[in-house]
Amino acid sequence: MKAPQGFGLRSWLRALRTPTSTGRSPLVMLLILAVLVPTTALLGFFGFQDVSEALTYPGRITGAALALLGVITFLGAGAVVDYWFHNSFPYSGSVALLGAFAALVANLMLLVETWKDGDSTLYLALWSLLAAGSVCAVVLVYRSRISIPGPRRLAAAVIASAALAAANFGYEHLFQPSQRGAKPLIAMSVGKAVVRPDRKAFAVPVDIKLENHADVGFYMLGTEFHTMGEKVPLSPKDRLHEQWRDDAEQWSKADQELHPLSRREIHQRGQLLAAQPWLSTGQWIEPGEKIVTQTVVQLPMDTPYDQLTFYATASFARKDRLGLDTLQRMGYSWTGVDVPGWVTQGGLDAVVYRGRVYENNALDEHTRDPRWVTVYWRFGTHGVDLMENIARHGDEARVLSAAESRELVARYGIGRAATGPYEQTLWDIKKR
Numbered sequence: 303m304k305a306p307q308g309f310g311l312r313s314w315l316r317a318l319r320t321p322t323s324t325g326r327s328p329l330v331m332l333l334i335l336a337v338l339v340p341t342t343a344l345l346g347f348f349g350f351q352d353v354s355e356a357l358t359y360p361g362r363i364t365g366a367a368l369a370l371l372g373v374i375t376f377l378g379a380g381a382v383v384d385y386w387f388h389n390s391f392p393y394s395g396s397v398a399l400l401g402a403f404a405a406l407v408a409n410l411m412l413l414v415e416t417w418k419d420g421d422s423t424l425y426l427a428l429w430s431l432l433a434a435g436s437v438c439a440v441v442l443v444y445r446s447r448i449s450i451p452g453p454r455r456l457a458a459a460v461i462a463s464a465a466l467a468a469a470n471f472g473y474e475h476l477f478q479p480s481q482r483g484a485k486p487l488i489a490m491s492v493g494k495a496v497v498r499p500d501r502k503a504f505a506v507p508v509d510i511k512l513e514n515h516a517d518v519g520f521y522m523l524g525t526e527f528h529t530m531g532e533k534v535p536l537s538p539k540d541r542l543h544e545q546w547r548d549d550a551e552q553w554s555k556a557d558q559e560l561h562p563l564s565r566r567e568i569h570q571r572g573q574l575l576a577a578q579p580w581l582s583t584g585q586w587i588e589p590g591e592k593i594v595t596q597t598v599v600q601l602p603m604d605t606p607y608d609q610l611t612f613y614a615t616a617s618f619a620r621k622d623r624l625g626l627d628t629l630q631r632m633g634y635s636w637t638g639v640d641v642p643g644w645v646t647q648g649g650l651d652a653v654v655y656r657g658r659v660y661e662n663n664a665l666d667e668h669t670r671d672p673r674w675v676t677v678y679w680r681f682g683t684h685g686v687d688l689m690e691n692i693a694r695h696g697d698e699a700r701v702l703s704a705a706e707s708r709e710l711v712a713r714y715g716i717g718r719a720a721t722g723p724y725e726q727t728l729w730d731i732k733k734r
Contacts, residue, residue, distance in 0.1 A: 330442055331386040334402065337435035338379040341405040344412075344432075345372030351664035358622045361663045374404040382443070399443045406436035412665065419713075420669035421694075484516030486587060488721040490614050495731050497603070504731050505600045510580050510614050512593045512719075519588045519621035523629070523716075524655065524677040525581040527614045528686040529599045530572030530723075531607035537566050572611060575599065577686040580614065583655050583677065584629035586621060605728065613722035617677065617688045620715025625660035629677065632656050642699035645678045645689060652689075653679040659692055659714070674698075690716065 345368045352365025378401010385394040413429040420426060493507035510527060514520065546563050552571070562569070580595045587593060599610065619626070633639035635652040645652050655677040661667040671694045678689040691698060692710055702710065710716065 328386065330446070331382055333435075334382050334398075334439045334442055335379055337432060337439045338375050338382065338401055338405055341409060341432055341436070342372050342375045342379060345369065345375065345408055348412075348664045348668075355664065357625065357662040364663070368408065371404045371408045375401045375408070377401055378404065385446070395443070395446070399440070402436065402439040402443050406433070406440055409433040409436050415665060416669050419666060421671040422669045425669045484518055484620070485717045486512055486514040486516070486520055486616065486618065486719055488512055488614055488616060488719045490612060490721045490724050492612060492724050492726055495726075495728075497731070501603060503600055503602050505598045506610065506726065507596060507598050508612055508724075509594060509596050512581070512587060512616065514587045514589055514591050517589050518715075519586055520618040521621060521624075521626045522581050522583070522585045522587065523617040523619055523675060523690050524583055524679055524688045525579050525614070525616045526577060526679060526686045526688055527580045527597060527612070528577035528681075529575045530611040530613070530685065531575045531601075531605065532572040532609050532611060533570045533606060534608045535568050535570075537568055540565050541568070571684060573607075574681070574683055574685060575601065575607075575610070577681050579679065581616070583631075583679075584626065584657060603732065605732070607728060609725055609727045611722070612724040612726075613686075613720070615688060615718065615720040617690050617718050618716070619675070620717075623662050623713065623715040625662070626675065627658040627660075629655045629657040629675070632676075640699075641678070642701075644701055645680060648682065650680050650682040652681075655679070688718070692716075 349365045349367070349369030349372055353362050353369060354365075356362045356365055378398050381391070381394040381397035381401060384391050385398050389395075391397075409429055409432040413426070413433045416422070416426050416429055489511040491509040491511070493509070495504050495506045497504045508527070541564075549563055549569065576599050578597065580597060581593065599612075601607075601610075632654040635641040635646050635654065639654050641652055641654060656674055659673045659675050661670060673692050673694055675690060675692045676698050680687055680689055691702075692714055693700065
């Protein structure tokens with residue numbers, strides 16, 4: 303006789319509702335396993351990846367904690383099966399409850415971190431479901447009338463382990479990213495000018511030294527050295543107070559130059575004489591390392607300037623906060639390369655570099671959209687500066703709010719070191 307259509311499905315559903323030999327529903331067991339099994343897989347994936355690849359020691363400890371929680375949820379899943387069918391292990395109920403609670407702690411932490419920093423809607427939805435499912439799993443296991451030996455000791459162990467995992471996770475993902483005090487230092491030394499044998503030109507050697515006294519390394523996103531020539535005529539008599547006010551207003555419009563107010567000196571806005579990077583873009587400096595470079599500025603003997611002013615700047619990012627591909631030169635603002643208007647504002651030119659950024663831990667790497675760092679080496683007739691931005695593809699031109707800029711600096715440890723102005727009079731050279 304032919305079985306009615308759907309008989310197999312109805313039989314399977316009836317079997318899921320039929321209590322096992324231990325008196326527990328297999329359907330409830332499957333619901334619990336539907337939470338513990340994917341949680342185990344995700345914790346193992348992120349945990350073991352962080353153990354081997356995280357950029358910081360706390361990050362690797364966090365990876366080890368996630369991997370350990372994954373082991374606990376795996377044992378919990380096995381204990382659930384034993385507790386529901388055989389009950390051959392006397393403590394399987396307790397282990398099942400411990401596994402469900404470990405899944406709850408892990409999924410809640412991952413949900414908070416993804417909600418705080420992630421871009422992926424898929425992962426956010428996934429951990430929302432797993433966190434809600436973990437709550438149900440804990441309740442279902444607890445209400446299955448398990449016998450807990452030493453409930454106070456077990457509760458104390460669970461609370462202590464959860465507090466330790468949460469504290470370490472919070473240190474790695476919440477507290478540590480806010481600590482950004484370290485940075486390398488730049489020192490500059492201007493040597494004695496040397497006159498060319500035909501006495502028609504002279505050269506000024508400049509040594510630039512970069513020292514890293516911090517306990518972390520830094521990627522050099524960009525460096526610049528530039529020289530300004532300045533005319534500083536002297537007034538035959540004391541200048542009026544109103545002229546001082548005019549000077550203050552004029553110098554407030556200059557981005558790079560610093561000038562004093564003077565009773566007799568009439569400072570004029572300097573002219574850019576020379577500019578260049580002094581380290582390769584994308585180079586890095588390790589803790590305790592020192593890098594020294596030298597450049598030479600050459601000028602004709604009849605230069606109209608009264609003094610030279612030297613500046614050096616470096617823009618960097620911490621190596622423990624990001625990984626960085628080689629920064630490649632993308633092109634120039636005057637050859638059709640897409641450059642935001644806020645970079646070239648005022649008619650400035652820019653050389654554009656770009657490289658792929660990698661997050662410092664596996665969770666952020668998979669839950670955040672890929673990002674690139676773009677560095678603009680910007681120059682004009684009145685100075686040189688560096689501008690950097692880390693953004694998703696297509697967002698490079700967007701102007702960040704003040705809060706977004708602070709968050710970007712905090713996350714990737716972006717900073718800047720500068721030295722100057724170093725001023726040198728040319729009177730002793732020109733009188734020769």
